[in-house]
Amino acid sequence: MTDESRSRAQEITQRAIASFDDCASERLMTIMKSLTYHLHQFAKEVSLTTEEWMAGIDFLMATGKISSDKRNEFILLSDLLGLSSLQVAINERADEATESTVLGPFFVEGAKVFQNGADISNGAQGEATYVSITISDSAGEAISGVAVDVWGADADGFYDVQYKGDKLFNRGRFLSDDEGKVSFWSILPVAYPVPSDGPGGELLRATSRSNMRPAHIHFALAKEGFRQVVTHLFVDGDPYLGRDAVFGERDSLVCKFHRASGDETATEAKLQTSHYEIQHNFTMARI
């Protein structure tokens, strides 16, 4: 940069930041001024070329085009850049609540409601797994009526919404009972690659990064009067723990999925053959 262009760049940055001076919302003004400042700093730091700027625009356009109500490539991008996990960390409170992690790109609003004990695998391939959770407050009191959204991939590492058509498996909503319990049958989660057929995958390939996530089941717990918990349960022993492509793993969320041998006397067919079981206690903080 010449001295003249450096001073021109400085002036542009100052004017762009000042353009938000009349914003009625103080918070929006703070965010936009800071975003503009750091965006300009970034461009100056890397001496952004016209081709690189255009490649960035094209990349964001492609991210929008591949997104739908069933796939949010912007969330994947945020996950892959560590922004989602950073945002979770920034908003963490010092309380006893179960630790949160990323929402991920495959949450779907309005999932089908199931009764406790239901099998949500709906034919998905994988090892049968019985999931049993209890939800309590920081004092250990059971919380009933918590809406619990659950979603997970199949044994091939794909979510239902990644398939063509209206597939539905390993996804559902439950309500915790009077003892704060929710239980269901699903499958043993496996490590899987994040979607590689869009801009997120392109970014990983171009930068020689791994696309693997350690095995997990997603949970989102909500009830009025309590802080929402958006989290995963990870499978203990997974080789990708500690090198999650989206930086989402947390020690407190790593659980033992026990192998249970079948009980021939059990009334429920699934219990008669060998399967996996997991039990976990969730804590929600009162607002």
Ligand SMILES: [Fe+2]
């Ligand atoms: Fe996931």
